[in-house]
Amino acid sequence: MKITYYGQNTLAIEIGGATVIVDPFITQNELSKDKVDIMDLKADYIFLTHAHFDHILDAEAIAKNTGAPIVGNFEIYQYYTDKGIEAIPLNQGGLRSFDFGKVKCVTAIHTSSFPDGSYGGNPSGFIFMGEEKNIYIAGDTSLTMDMKLIPKWAKIDLAILPIGDVVTMGAEDAVIASDFVECDKVLGVHYDALPFIKIDHAAAKKTFKDAGKELVLLGIGESLSV
Ligand code: NI
Ligand code: MN
Numbered sequence: 525m526k527i528t529y530y531g532q533n534t535l536a537i538e539i540g541g542a543t544v545i546v547d548p549f550i551t552q553n554e555l556s557k558d559k560v561d562i563m564d565l566k567a568d569y570i571f572l573t574h575a576h577f578d579h580i581l582d583a584e585a586i587a588k589n590t591g592a593p594i595v596g597n598f599e600i601y602q603y604y605t606d607k608g609i610e611a612i613p614l615n616q617g618g619l620r621s622f623d624f625g626k627v628k629c630v631t632a633i634h635t636s637s638f639p640d641g642s643y644g645g646n647p648s649g650f651i652f653m654g655e656e657k658n659i660y661i662a663g664d665t666s667l668t669m670d671m672k673l674i675p676k677w678a679k680i681d682l683a684i685l686p687i688g689d690v691v692t693m694g695a696e697d698a699v700i701a702s703d704f705v706e707c708d709k710v711l712g713v714h715y716d717a718l719p720f721i722k723i724d725h726a727a728a729k730k731t732f733k734d735a736g737k738e739l740v741l742l743g744i745g746e747s748l749s750v
Pocket of ligand 2: 576578579664714
């Protein structure tokens, strides 16, 4: 499984012969808008963790360009279906099979509404289960005891956790989250893209190293494989 980072919580996951785009927010992200052309992105599916602008901004354009369906909770499914865009519902607690593998939708503790004010339902995290490896994408969330359930569903090989603090967990809580999900390898996301979530990269990495864990921070367009 190959994971490419495009800033904030935007990821491209190559899994089981498919490319999955998660939470596309590029054209208004100062860090990525000049480096990535959304029309160049391949997508077989677009997964949305919740409806905030910094997660859905480019979803409609990429869906129209690629024909990829949008996968999200029932409110997200309904929102895009009403716009005439193909969408697939996957709500918290649900496990769904796709042609590339299985995805379980799990709890995230956060808020969610669309930029136009319409209700976005409960925010989600996702466990992507490939043939050999599994990754957990927490989405925007606080630390929650619910994360202790994650290893009961899948052995996690990479945890993708927010570390920007203020509107999600920060690095210290993300260390505890990595204990809860029983995965010491963490890809940090949701930092630097907005003024109030700028972080000290070296300090965040030290927080993980001191706990015997690895925090990976990727540049825009950089990838890692699990
Ligand atoms: Ni959010
Ligand atoms: Mn966000």
